[in-house]
Amino acid sequence: MILCFKGFAHHKTLSKTNFSKKPHYMRQLRVIFKSIVIGLLLSNLIISPLIALADPIGLHQDDVSVVVPTFEKALTPDQIVERDAQAVNQKQGTAMFAGFSLDTQLSPVHDGTMIIKDGNTHVWRMLIVSPGALQTGLVFDRFALGAGEKLFVYTPNLSVVHGPYVRSDNVASGILATPITADDSLVVEFHAPITNGILHTNHPLRLTSVVHIVQGGHSDGQSFLKGIGSAGGCNVNINCIEGQNWQRQKRGVARMMMRVGTSMFYCSGTLINNTRNDGAMLFLTAEHCGTGATPQNLTQWRFYFNFERSGCDNTGIVPSHFMLTGAEVLASAWLSNGSDFKLLRLTQTAPRDWNLYWNGWDRREYPSNSGVVIHHPSGDVKKISTYWEPTTPVTPNFGGQIMATNSAWRVVWAPTTTNHGVTEGGSSGSPLFNSDGLVIGTLAGGQATCNHRNLPDFFGRFSHHWNLNGTHPTISLASHLDPLNTGVEVLGGFDPNLPTHIQNPADAAPEIASMHFVQESNFINMRFTKSISQAQVAIFNASGNLIKTEDLGQVLANTVRTISTHGLRPGMYLAKINAQLGVSVLKFIVVR
Structure with missing residues (x-):
């Protein structure tokens, strides 16, 4: 259940259509300090990772005469039928269904109970209940807090507290969303300072929708977030031994929760790098993730x-994690007769201390002999599945939706030390990596399950996403991921918290070629400034020992060639380019 607030004009009357205010059902929130202390001693208080350490008045209010009004929002009979029909996860070219978005109109100031705190603050509270919901959360539309104003959202037993949200949380889109919470009830508590004795009765904060999540996890009594432990038992957690060499790439992968109309869905995707290496908030997923979403829907995507x-096992709670809200679509291509990709620009910018990573990519046509997918099956915590057989180009058919010819990679998953990971509903849009740790595809769908582990899955090919659906910026990746028009075919990842893995030397000799350095230690990209009929590159270490040579053959002016530096130890190296025009020596440094 996710709640959504919206501003309104002070003269506008609030409607309670389809909302029932039921005193006999009401969970009277009479928060007694002694009871809270005992509860906190017996259980762990779990705080939202984005919260400052401050308490809502509910933690200290001991006036048992104060009753917080309860508002109930339930599924309609038609929605109950749809919920039951969606109980089986689907991944054949469709996103995994999660629940519903239920419209409402409520205001904490107009519909909540008000008390005065310390003689200088008005505090309003109300309780929202959506019976049977597995998950709760809040979205504030036209969210605009003033100086000294605070908003808290918490479960009735105070086991989860989100907030305080304050003026600095205002964003241009006017949207603020709280994390998903494992309860069917949330308390909304709004604080406004008393200024010159004026009562704040016309604040624009308004609840406009309740999102009622019906699947995507099980609550084990220890987890404060749903979607934990919901994936099939064969799947492998990212921090098992299989993920040991993928700790950098995992930092770019995210679980998505998407609103489309009045429904909610799960998918996966990744931050993706561009040739500016500037941390632009570009996010790659599948087109079928959120098909039909309006721009307003996109403002509520999480x-x-x-x-x-x-760790590797499935015990304990999920550690602190981070959530961004809102996106816009930059480019996409349909699953039917396309390669099924969607490139988003996230609305919010991630703080550097979140330690995120923008994954690199390889748009060449070459099959990959091995690699992994990092994903969130069934909306669960991050998992990793491994393949050891070469990918092959295919043309999948998902229930009559036929992808473009050879626009997908066919992948078969392999058993590993921990188990035999696959993909599920909710994995859609997740990145397929090659052995160099670069994205080569996005999950469109497939047949693999924990019960059928040797059946194939299908990933839209990055090379097809690039410009084979068409060259217009709305249906291709090229102009968005290569804004400098470098022509590179391989681009490493970007880590804003590390020095460049291969750094530009000050004394590079560009008369024949120059290097395009990227934050990934497996490649250097050489741009040749002159045409060469026969070129060879030799790599030497700082001691002058020859490490490798690579024949490039004919090279045209203003073209880019990619040279692998895989396996090079940290240190300084020289790239010597031999050509009939002469010799150029370029210096680069590998830092791991």
Whole structure:
């Protein structure tokens, strides 16, 4: 259940259409301090990772005469039928159904109970209940807090507290969303300072929708977030031994929760790098993730980073994770007769201390002999599945939706040390990596399950996403991921918290070629400034020892060639380019 607030004019009357205010059902929130202390001693208080350490008045209010009004929002009979029909996860070219978005009109100031705190603050509270919901959360539309105003959202037993949200949380879109919470009830508490004795009766905060999540996890009594433990038992957590060499790439992968119309869905995707290496908030997923969403729907999309278990097993709670809200679509191509990709620009910018990573990519046509997918099956915590057989180009058919010819990679998953990971509903849009740790595809769908582990899955090919659906910027990746028009075919990832893995030397000799350095230690991209009939590159270490040579053959002016530096140890190296025009020596440094 996700709640959505919206501003309104002070003269506008609030409607309670389809909302029932039921005193006999009301969970009277009479918060007694002694009871709270005992409860906190017996259980762990779990605080939202984005919260400042401050308490809502509910933690200290001991006036048992104060009753907080309850408002109930339930599924309609038709929605109950749809919920039951969606109980089986689907991944054949469709996003995994999660629940519903239910419209409402409520205001904490107009519909909540008000008390005065410390003689200088008005505090309003109200309780929202959506019977049977597995998950709760809040979205504030036209969210605009003033100086000294605060908003808290918490479960009735105070086991989860989100907030305080304050003026600095205002964003241009006017949207603020709270994390998903494992309860069917949430208390909304709004604080406004008393100024010159004026009562704040016309504040624009308004609840406009309740999102009622019906699937995507099980509550084990220890987890404060749903969607934990919901994936099939064969799946492998990202911090098992299989993920040991993928700790950088995992930091770019996020769980998505998307609103489309009045429904909610799960998918996966990744931050993706561009040739500016500037941390632009570009996010790659599948087109069928959120098909039909309006721009307003997109403002409520959630992206959960670091949503993973700290160890290999499935015990304990998920550690602190991060959530961004809102996106816009930059480019996409349909699953039917296309390669099924969607490139988003996230509305919010991630703080550097979140330690996110923008994954690199390889748009060449070459099959990959091995690699992994990092994903969130069934909306669960981050998992990893491994393949050891070469990918092959295919043309999948998802229930009559036929992708473009050879626009997908066919992948078969392999058993590994921990188990035999696959994909599920909710994995859609997740990135397929090659052995160099670069994205080569996005999950469109497939047949693999924990019960059928050897059946194939299908990923829209990055090379097809690039410009084979068409060259217009709305249906291709090229102009968005290569804004400098470098022509590179391989681009490494971007880590804003690390020095460049291969750094530009000050004394590079560009008369024959120059290097395009990227924050990934497996490649250097050489741009040749002159045409060469026969070129060879030799790599030497700082001691002058020859490490490798590579024949490039004929090279045209203003073209780019990619040279692998895979396996090079940290240190300084020289790239010597031999050509009939002469010799150029370029210096680069590998830092890991």
